[in-house]
Amino acid sequence: MNEQAELMRSAAREFAEKYLKDVATKIEREGIGSDIKEKILQQGFLGATLSPDMGGAGLDPLSQRLMLFEFAKVSPSVSAYIFFHNDIVSKVLETRSDKESIRNLLEGKDNYGIYWPGLMEGAKTNSSEKVMERVINSSCNKTIGLFSDGKVYLVEGKNEPVKDFKPLGLRGMGICNFFPEKRVEYGKKEVLEDLLIKSSGDIASIFLGIAEGSLEKTMEYTRVRKTFNEPLKNYEPVAFKMAELESELEIMKYSLFSDEADEVRLLMLKNMSASFSKKATKYALQFHGGYGYLEDFGVEKFYRDSVALSAIIYRPVEDKRFLASKIYGDRSGFL
């Protein structure tokens, strides 16, 4: 691991420890506060991957992965918030060298929502252009949106809370209905698909952060919680499963947090980590018993977020087909 990466990891870990850990449940309930958003900007986490000539820090891919991982361990919502701005919004703006929007982003003037119904096989596409329903990021003033004409737009407008709906995951980011006032085309659907493929390693980092966050809590809980007068960890089914989960996590992390990780390996890790995070967070909840079912214990959010994030940024059909075709060196898995 290079030095920059190590430094970024410590910085992110410290930040999460200092500013997020104690308020993680509050973030889930009330959203990421503007004070936290402000601090994220100040510390340069948001927009960090932008090239220096765009005003960013030109953060290397490994450092970005470590940063997202450390945040996701504590608050998947915060990690996703940075991810969407760094991996999607900034990149879309960069393709058009839209320096002004980037400056506004880096100065905290703009806060972006994400909207891409119909990006995945079978998902409903949006037909209305009057309202963009359930945009991710409840406090956005702009949105990167995929419209039913198959094009990506930068949309300015107004957000409004969604009534009678509570999203499954990323509750810290929240959702809103967005009323467009002005939109500018920024490319075709393929731009987003391409960005999602290129972000494979970052997506994997969030999934693994989610898994590690839930497993850390579970390691601790199974040490202290007793049943039939013995700590849970003394029972084979708990200890063996935890050993199995910790092993998978460790082996994936080793591969993900390496300078050498190339495109195919990052794709592999995205697929593996998506299903792993669901498995790990489910066991984490199970081993917490009834307590795991309660928001206060901070475990169920990882389970929800792993599934919600999968539905939002992981595409089981397309991503697997893409990888299979890479591995076979020929189009595969399309029947």
Add this chain to the structure above:
Amino acid sequence: MNEQAELMRSAAREFAEKYLKDVATKIEREGIGSDIKEKILQQGFLGATLSPDMGGAGLDPLSQRLMLFEFAKVSPSVSAYIFFHNDIVSKVLETRSDKESIRNLLEGKDNYGIYWPGLMEGAKTNSSEKVMERVINSSCNKTIGLFSDGKVYLVEGKNEPVKDFKPLGLRGMGICNFFPEKRVEYGKKEVLEDLLIKSSGDIASIFLGIAEGSLEKTMEYTRVRKTFNEPLKNYEPVAFKMAELESELEIMKYSLFSDEADEVRLLMLKNMSASFSKKATKYALQFHGGYGYLEDFGVEKFYRDSVALSAIIYRPVEDKRFLASKIYGDRSGFL
């Protein structure tokens, strides 16, 4: 990867390609021929991990892993043959600085069998000292054996074919009944348990070699074999599963074939690769359909060997408990 390791990998791969590939099925049917055993000795694969002052090449652990992996891809029996001699026999002899036996081993005068009933929870222990039943390695003249007194002996004696029994796996090594003539104590049961723990990385290498061997054949088969006029690889359930299996294999290999792999990680990899190899070889067989069920196609042997090897050198209860205790930093998983 260091240079020695790279060299060893090429050497083993070349050897397997040149001397094993074409006779792999023959080895399964008739055993590892004495010509092959001779060549394995000549090339220095057998006994390679012995320290130079014992007459070995002092092969580093990574190189040994790569060597076992490359052999297992083609012939798990040959890989296991080298493994047993390098990881168990040599080490047992080394603990007593038994230079004479080591010399005989390196000169091809001795060929060792392995015998450890009762090493795992619940396995039947041997009670007779007149005959050691079903010793692994049909042509051995000596055996490292665990007896019912809980002690490990170096046993000299005669082998005899086992009637009416065909072993599930490692058929190239074969099994025999062994009639002891002389035995010398070489320590307690714990010596073997300790060696199995220390060999975790090597065991993982064999399992992953088995998996890769079967998956390589399956990649090829699913490219050419058609059903309903389309190659199997074009169907999602085949392509996605192959992508998943290739991914797991790749991520484990990356971690296993690294200089940095420490004891805990190698233990993790042993556990993961043991179950992975069963899964991978089972799918390999399934995707070959009826042909996979036939010895001639060289796929079913990987499935058998992964399960047999698990029963012989992988201990699901003890190995998982050991790892869980390492991870928790405290005795775990014993209830």
Add this chain to the structure above:
Amino acid sequence: MDFDLSEELKQYGKKVREFSLKEFSNKVASIYDIQEQYPDELRIKALKEGIIDFSNPWKTMIGIEEMCRVDPGLGISVTVPFFGAEVLMLHGSDHLKEKYLGKVAAGEKIMGLGVTEPGGGSDVAGLKTVARKEGNKYVVNGSKMFITNGTIADFFVMLVRTAHPDDPAKRHRGLSVLVVERNFKGFDSNKLTGKLGVRATNTAELILNNVEVPAENLVGDEGKGFYYIMEFFNISRIFVAAQSIGIAQGVLDRTTDFLKNLEKNGDYVGEERKFKLAEMATRVEASRLLMYKAASFLFNYNPNPTLTSMAKGYASETASFAAETAMEITGQTGLNSEIERFFRDSKIMEIWEGTSEVEKIVISRMILKGDKNE
């Protein structure tokens, strides 16, 4: 062999389904879910319309499945006011039955079961709530956790410790069941909020501070409480199986519709999602057969704990497998539909009324004891 439900049960199932489809719309279910509100109007409506019929356990089971298939949170809420009733039915004095059960059936009262404690869970016999006999009353001190209907029930069938055996191995003895009313002095309850799922159900912590319970509120014999409760779980597990199968069938219905729609619109479906649909359907079918078989023993006064635990264990794992798979198949669409609520509701199935781990302990113990489960 006969795999058909009786005509009466089929009709009943149909009636419950119609009621549920009418009353448990996504909009209604969604509001109770978000607000974590118990649907008392629906409970009363269901009772009035004869949808809830606890006189016949087959009907109860089928009713639960059909309701949960439409919405698990509401379905469970509507069917749970009787929770624990079997303990009273089987072991309560006539006085207790008359005083308490009748009003529950009439819809005037709601009851609850008080077994689990903070730090308790699977180890029921380890409970710490103590009832000290003083004259013709018990004085109860302790607390209960994760109690369904905790802030709305009028009374609870509660497991408490009435004696302390010297030998820790005998701690199953010395437990007794009392009927504890909410309006007894010293009784308090705190609603638990922020549940992952089944948020329309009411869950609370109970606190008992020198609560005085009349001795006549003892259910059955003193010291036999543990066995009464284990017997009860052997019954209630079949109803959790029904909840689970309702959930699994519910997401199967919705996933099937999703894929049918894709096909209809000429969109790509792909074999992988079809295979997953087939796996879901197979597991739902297998779960239901296990439940029916277990029920045919249980409701015939011949309970088979192996089969009951198989049914509960397998069905609950199927619910959570099916809900996860449905989320995977439907993706963004599922995220913005009822499926996400089913997903959140499903996980508790593997936890309450005996975790999956407990079911496996029961099954393996019975098998190793020589039970042939026939």
Add this chain to the structure above:
Amino acid sequence: MDFDLSEELKQYGKKVREFSLKEFSNKVASIYDIQEQYPDELRIKALKEGIIDFSNPWKTMIGIEEMCRVDPGLGISVTVPFFGAEVLMLHGSDHLKEKYLGKVAAGEKIMGLGVTEPGGGSDVAGLKTVARKEGNKYVVNGSKMFITNGTIADFFVMLVRTAHPDDPAKRHRGLSVLVVERNFKGFDSNKLTGKLGVRATNTAELILNNVEVPAENLVGDEGKGFYYIMEFFNISRIFVAAQSIGIAQGVLDRTTDFLKNLEKNGDYVGEERKFKLAEMATRVEASRLLMYKAASFLFNYNPNPTLTSMAKGYASETASFAAETAMEITGQTGLNSEIERFFRDSKIMEIWEGTSEVEKIVISRMILKGDKNE
């Protein structure tokens, strides 16, 4: 609802079990397995003792399960001389039935089914063996692969192409079924050796080089062969489910004994192995219920392909899951016992008579077509 087998069937099952325990000792099974030898003596003995009774499909199913529970290779061998008989029964002329089926029932002849071809498999309609009509005979050219009883059967019910539809989408039409005798000129067969498991069964490749088959040996109508064979698979799958459940129950029996022994000797068992035992037992029970339900439709002349495919698919996966798990639990002991043979025998269940993949295609297709599997 009634989950009990009739007294007659129970007695029959018992009788088959006793026969199997007596005749299929590990020693005997082991020799046939190693030598890849068909146990013709056992086939005849079973017929003589009235163990094989193909007049009642329930008996066939239960008999297969009980035999395979003791030894899969021998059990299948003994019950397979009738393989394909249903095609003749349902569609053969009286002449064909009399000429061929009677002798099979009398134990004088063995039959086989010739469908699969080299390079064929799941895609049945893609077969390449051609029958050209010439006067009152067919001239058959082609080859068949993985044919059970291939070198021992006296005749085969064989699927061949008799017409070449222009439209490739209609290639299911133009297939027909012929009865082909081994002693017809131009017929040849090669035994396939080196099978992973079920090595007592006989498997071969058939070669047909201008084989002349009398036109009267056509089964049913020309061009309907594909449908006859699909109908047959819908029947035979239930018997593969029975084989699979026999295997799964067989390893469950042996694993239970292994763990009981550990407990008896005061050795460590551990919860993990107990949990796995519980999972095995649950899946065996669920598989059997699926099979019984599918059978109750099928044997009542009301086949339900969804249920049949669920039963076959789930049971075969259970067989291989159970055998693998048994190997894991018993380790070295299993390696030196019958369990390793069961393990080798189990895998083919997921391949023959429709791979697991084919079963899932059937199930999902029926569901998406709107089948409610009721």
